[in-house]
Amino acid sequence: xxxxxxxxxxxxxxxxxxxxxxxxxxxxxxxxxxxxxxxxxxxxxxxxxxxxxxxxxxxxxxxxxxxxxxxxxxxxxxxxxxxxxxxxxxxxxxxxxxxxxxxxxxxxxxxxxxxxxxxxxxxxxxxxxxxxxxxxxxxxxxxxxxxxxxxxxxxxxxxxxxxxxxxxxxxxxxxxxxxxxxxxxxxxxxxxxxxxxxxxxxxxxxxxxxxxxxxxxxxxxxxxxxxxxxxxxxxxxxxxxxxxxxxxxxxxxxxxxxxxxxxxxxxxxxxxxxxxxxxxxxxxxxxxxxxxxxxxxxxxxxxxxxxxxxxxxxxxxxxxxxxxxxxxxx
Numbered sequence: 001x002x003x004x005x006x007x008x009x010x011x012x013x014x015x016x017x018x019x020x021x022x023x024x025x026x027x028x029x030x031x032x033x034x035x036x037x038x039x040x041x042x043x044x045x046x047x048x049x050x051x052x053x054x055x056x057x058x059x060x061x062x063x064x065x066x067x068x069x070x071x072x073x074x075x076x077x078x079x080x081x082x083x084x085x086x087x088x089x090x091x092x093x094x095x096x097x098x099x100x101x102x103x104x105x106x107x108x109x110x111x112x113x114x115x116x117x118x119x120x121x122x123x124x125x126x127x128x129x130x131x132x133x134x135x136x137x138x139x140x141x142x143x144x145x146x147x148x149x150x151x152x153x154x155x156x157x158x159x160x161x162x163x164x165x166x167x168x169x170x171x172x173x174x175x176x177x178x179x180x181x182x183x184x185x186x187x188x189x190x191x192x193x194x195x196x197x198x199x200x201x202x203x204x205x206x207x208x209x210x211x212x213x214x215x216x217x218x219x220x221x222x223x224x225x226x227x228x229x230x231x232x233x234x235x236x237x238x239x240x241x242x243x244x245x246x247x248x249x250x251x252x253x254x255x256x257x258x259x260x261x262x263x264x265x266x267x268x269x270x271x272x273x274x275x276x277x278x279x280x281x282x283x284x285x286x287x288x289x290x291x292x293x294x295x296x297x298x299x300x301x302x303x304x305x306x307x308x309x310x311x312x313x314x315x316x317x318x319x320x321x322x323x324x325x326x327x328x329x330x
Contacts, residue, residue, distance in 0.1 A: 003058050003067045008088065012073075013048070016088050017060065021045050023206030023318065030211065031057070034068065048088065051202040051210045052097075052195075052219070056090035076196035076203075077275075080105045082267030084246075087199045097195055100188035107184040108268035125149070129165070130176035136162050140181070149179070190232035195222055197232075197262035197277040201319070204248045204310065208318035214280040214287055229290035233275040234261065234297055244276055245309045250323065252306045257281060257323055258289055261307065282320045 004013060022045060024031070031049060034057050046060040050069070058067030070091040075083030078101045127149060128135040136155075141148045155162050168174050198218050201209045209215050220226040235244070244263050251261045260279040265272055278293060280286035310322050 001067075002070060003065050004071055007073055008071065012086075013058070013065070013071075013088065014060075016048055017046060020202075020206045021047055023208055024049065027207055027211045030054075049207070050090040050093055051087065051199065051207070052089050052093040052222075054210070056092070074199065076199045077101075077264055077266055078104055078192070078196075081108050082265060082272075083196075084265070085200065085203055087203060089199075097192070100185075101192040101195070103184050103188040104192045104266065107189055108266055108273070126180040127151075128178045128180065129169075129174050130178060131174055134161070134165055136165060140179070190228070191222055193233050193275055193277055194218065194228060196264060197279060198222070200248065200262045200264060201260070201279055204312050205319040205322065208320065212282060212319055214282065217280075217287055229280075229287060230278045230294035230297065232277050234278045235274075235276040237274045237276075244274060244307060246274070247312065248279075248310045248322070249307045250310060251278065252308065253304065258305075259286070259293060260310075260322070281323050283323075 024047060025045075028047075031047065034049070034055065048058055050056040050071070056067070056069035056071075058065055058069075058071055071088050072091045072094045074087050074089040074094045074097075076085045076087060077083045078098075080102075081104050125138050125140050126135050127138045136151065138149050138151045141150045151162065151166070156166065157163075165174070169177075198215065201215070217226060218228075221228045237244070244261070246264050247262075249261050249263065250257050251259050259281050261276050262279050263274055263276040265274055278290055278297075280290050283289075
């Protein structure tokens, strides 16, 4: 069975082993069930376990690369919306996530006609004639006191079918129109963003995060076995983030480190966004704390919190240590 597709070069899989396998040392006993009976125990420094399912692995042995699954490159967020980070996950987890990650693309392109004058985004619309079944793309333009259906100027000049359609419409020959505005599945979008936030935490902290109780709870949310304590994403900014850096930050209030926040950019055809999701701190009450924060963020902006960016130093620090970093002096 091939372990890697051609896109996963030796440099990529070796870099993953070098970066993450050392964080697996304290959890190697949890990996024993992965191996077939009689398999010689592998060194954690040559082992990589899929961070999403913890059921599939690849390892470097004297016989070469061995494993129990095919692996793939997982972009976070998805490559279709500009994902800049890459993590190796098993092919099964990557393909399964594709079922809900496709909704992110629909959301990004849902409003792809920004209007700078009025600060709004016009949703894409399909205009269909009930009489003939003809359908054409347009946008619904809502301005103060008016709502208009606007077709693309170039299409009106060069698309003969659209020109004919509009002539009959303006001539009163088409009396019944149906407007269809796509509505992305918000539950799937939440799962896609949470999955990317989870892998971002793995990229920052390695297996100390993956084998934590909070990470286990997040995996249950992704499997539809639990609900997340706070809305996903917690913050959605079309302005580029308003000071929130891409990556992992500590969110604190009045000097108390209350949670982490995972942030990344989503890129559409005409608009870019920064999405940020609260991640529980590594204490016993970290998960419960998010319920309290959810009530706060629904009433106020996260600007009342202090954000301290954590550099990606997975080799030197982890999930627990990251919470105890010293804030720079004001």
